[in-house]
Amino acid sequence: MYEFDLSCPKAFNFIDVVYSHGWYQLPPFEWETDSESLTRSDDYGEQVIDWEMRATGDGKGVQLRTNAEFKFHEPLRRLGRQMLALDDEFDAFHQMCDLDPGLHAAKSRGKGRILRCPTVWEEVVKTLFSVNTTWNQTRSMTRNLVGKYGRRSPDGRASFPTPAIIAQIPEYELQQQCRIGYRAAPLALLARQICDGVMDLEALRSNRWDPDQAEAYLRSIRGIGPYAAANVMMLLGHYDHLPIDSWFRKTMRETWFYGQEATETEMAASFDRFRPFRTLVYLFYDWDSARSENR
DNA sequence: TTCCAGGGGTAGA
DNA sequence: TCTACCCATGGA
Numbered sequence: 001m002y003e004f005d006l007s008c009p010k011a012f013n014f015i016d017v018v019y020s021h022g023w024y025q026l027p028p029f030e031w032e033t034d035s036e037s038l039t040r041s042d043d044y045g046e047q048v049i050d051w052e053m054r055a056t057g058d059g060k061g062v063q064l065r066t067n068a069e070f071k072f073h074e075p076l077r078r079l080g081r082q083m084l085a086l087d088d089e090f091d092a093f094h095q096m097c098d099l100d101p102g103l104h105a106a107k108s109r110g111k112g113r114i115l116r117c118p119t120v121w122e123e124v125v126k127t128l129f130s131v132n133t134t135w136n137q138t139r140s141m142t143r144n145l146v147g148k149y150g151r152r153s154p155d156g157r158a159s160f161p162t163p164a165i166i167a168q169i170p171e172y173e174l175q176q177q178c179r180i181g182y183r184a185a186p187l188a189l190l191a192r193q194i195c196d197g198v199m200d201l202e203a204l205r206s207n208r209w210d211p212d213q214a215e216a217y218l219r220s221i222r223g224i225g226p227y228a229a230a231n232v233m234m235l236l237g238h239y240d241h242l243p244i245d246s247w248f249r250k251t252m253r254e255t256w257f258y259g260q261e262a263t264e265t266e267m268a269a270s271f272d273r274f275r276p277f278r279t280l281v282y283l284f285y286d287w288d289s290a291r292s293e294n295r
Numbered sequence: 296t297t298c299c300a301g302g303g304g305t306a307g308a
Numbered sequence: 309t310c311t312a313c314c315c316a317t318g319g320a
Contacts, residue, residue, distance in 0.1 A: 021301095022301080130301055130302090131301080131302050131303070132300070132301090132302040132303070132315085132316085132317095133300060133301085133302090133316085133317070133318090134299085134300045134301080134317090134318080134319075135300080135301065136300095136318090136319080137300080137317065137318065137319090138301080140317095140318090141317090175316085179316095179317065179318085180316085180317085181315085181316030181317050182303095182315055182316045182317090183316080183317095184316090186303095222303090222304090223302095223303065223304090224303085225302060225303045225304080226302085226303085227301080227302055227303085228302075228303080231301085243301080244302095245300095245301040245302070246299090246300065246301060246302085247301050248301080263309085263310080264309090264310095265309075265310095
């Protein structure tokens with residue numbers, strides 16, 4: 001087993017990033033509560049690599065562990081940094097946190113980083129699986145897809161299936177095997193579009209994209225609407241498109257709208273003063289305090 | 296049986 | 309911009 005540390009910013013907490021949203025519960029991520037380690041397996045073509053991240057002993061950094069040979073260490077180091085957003089700056093967001101007491105805790109803990117997947121493809125597929133369903137079913141769909149179609153490491157751990165793998169599987173089989181319902185059609189189509197070079201999701205990580213342009217590109221994917229696109233935008237490091245779903249509506253109703261239903265326009269407007277970090281505010285705001293103030 | 300869940304697509308007003 | 313309707317899945 002090889003071990004090496006990732007250098008981290010001053011205000012950084014590994015567990016906060018892992019718990020920033022639900023991705024750590026979706027395979028191939030595996031979160032071990034006792035050891036507080038995040039494990040996964042990734043398909044590097046010639047082989048599938050098992051690796052894990054955990055907080056260093058002093059709690060301020062991240063240790064990466066793998067049994068992969070040396071040539072994979074630098075790619076894994078880069079991947080770890082990208083997945084934890086270690087090279088992203090959050091100073092402007094933390095400055096903005098002074099605007100509202102509900103954000104003071106987020107600032108003092110240095111929150112803002114969100115756990116990401118290695119590929120935009122994986123982010124989009126998982127987001128597609130979270131649309132119009134329960135979280136338990138999202139977990140089940142992802143587990144099925146990874147378990148049935150992901151290439152396996154020598155230790156038998158499954159990686160997230162690549163577009164090339166999914167593009168070869170008939171739509172009805174995806175639907176039946178993974179229990180993903182109508183999501184099979186957009187999933188199969190997206191995999192084919194990527195393989196045919198019609199769609200290049202990974203290019204969205206580059207800086208040449210204007211955020212609105214990137215959002216429009218995501219919206220052009222079948223099955224990706226306003227909510228799903230905003231969710232992927234957040235994972236790409238753009239925080240101004242609000243992922244308005246049933247949980248968002250419920251939170252708004254219980255806090256800033258005093259028990260009343262609000263339209264999407266009204267809800268979005270209530271976040272105007274937090275541009276361009278509206279999604280981070282939604283994720284890291286102290287909603288529990290806001291709720292108790294309304295009681 | 297019916298409703299609902301971390302919505303999307305389409306049509307129509 | 310908003311509403312109505314349908315879409316599939318499985319648990320309550």
